[in-house]
Amino acid sequence: MLLAIDCGNTNTVFSIWDGREFLCTLRTSTHHSRTADAYFTWYATLVKHYGIEAEITDVVISSTVPRVVFNLRVFADRFFGCRPLVVGKPDCLLPFPPRVDEGTQVGPDRLVNTAGAFDRHGGDLIVVDFGTATTFDVVAHDGAYVGGVISPGVNLSLEALHLAAAALPHVDISKPQKVIGTNTVECIQSGVFWGYVGLVREVCERIRGEYGAPMKIVGTGGLAPLFQQSAQLFDIFEDDLTMHGLTVIHRYNKENGSQ
Ligand SMILES: Nc1ncnc2c1ncn2[C@@H]1O[C@H](COP(=O)(O)OP(=O)(O)OP(=O)(O)O)[C@@H](O)[C@H]1O
Numbered sequence: 001m002l003l004a005i006d007c008g009n010t011n012t013v014f015s016i017w018d019g020r021e022f023l024c025t026l027r028t029s030t031h032h033s034r035t036a037d038a039y040f041t042w043y044a045t046l047v048k049h050y051g052i053e054a055e056i057t058d059v060v061i062s063s064t065v066p067r068v069v070f071n072l073r074v075f076a077d078r079f080f081g082c083r084p085l086v087v088g089k090p091d092c093l094l095p096f097p098p099r100v101d102e103g104t105q106v107g108p109d110r111l112v113n114t115a116g117a118f119d120r121h122g123g124d125l126i127v128v129d130f131g132t133a134t135t136f137d138v139v140a141h142d143g144a145y146v147g148g149v150i151s152p153g154v155n156l157s158l159e160a161l162h163l164a165a166a167a168l169p170h171v172d173i174s175k176p177q178k179v180i181g182t183n184t185v186e187c188i189q190s191g192v193f194w195g196y197v198g199l200v201r202e203v204c205e206r207i208r209g210e211y212g213a214p215m216k217i218v219g220t221g222g223l224a225p226l227f228q229q230s231a232q233l234f235d236i237f238e239d240d241l242t243m244h245g246l247t248v249i250h251r252y253n254k255e256n257g258s259q
């Protein structure tokens, strides 16, 4: 079985793929100081709790934080006796290499989202991922990542207001009932919620204009449902796009000889 690991700047997610479905999804915060033994203690406890019997034979990793990869490699080697496939490393083949400026390192999560979205929906897509950053990935007709947009994430914007302005509290995102807030919390929620609705609409409209062919918008990430239920920003919503993309890239490498 395959253990797929998606390491973002905020959270790290492990999912076990049995070839047909994900058996479980485990989430922890991302810390480069977490050791291989600490990962295993956490992982083994949860797998036991859910009653899952999984013989892990393969590990695939996407990490936007380079420093955590070392301990995850040790984890894979020590506990599953395998050498993980790490997206973005030269020995990890991609179904469609990105077409970007020379020397540009595309975030592995964006390459993985591209592969997952193309596998499910074909090309000519905008993938919007609401993570630490809100990213827009343009997936060309042939499935290649050909560029995109990076904006500060929703929670990052809320946190930035709190950190920079003495009188502004930390606020959790939610859909405000109205636009004109009558207290500080409502004012912040309105600014960030409706601001992001506008940001996503404007960016997608401009990408479509520049791209010059019809495109579908795929939304993913923890906050995508909140925006989708109240603003219909996407044509398609996917709750496991990054995990699916990891299985696609893993399968591609198995079939094409790198693993
Ligand atoms: N209604 C909500 N309000 C606040 N946070 C939410 C809500 N729904 C989901 N979340 C948060 O979304 C996060 C999951 O998002 P996701 O995994 O896409 O990105 P992330 O983990 O924040 O970022 P990254 O992948 O860059 O580390 C979780 O931390 C979860 O707490």
Ligand SMILES: CC(C)(CO)[C@@H](O)C(=O)NCCC(=O)O
Pocket (backbone or CB within 6 Å): 008, 009, 064, 105, 106, 107, 108, 109, 110, 131, 132, 133, 135, 150
């Ligand atoms: C933009 C983030 C932080 C989103 O997770 C990640 O994809 C990343 O670190 N990217 C590197 C730069 C790029 O993708 O162009």
Ligand SMILES: [K+]
Pocket (backbone or CB within 6 Å): 008, 109, 129, 131, 132, 221, 242
């Ligand atoms: K993510």
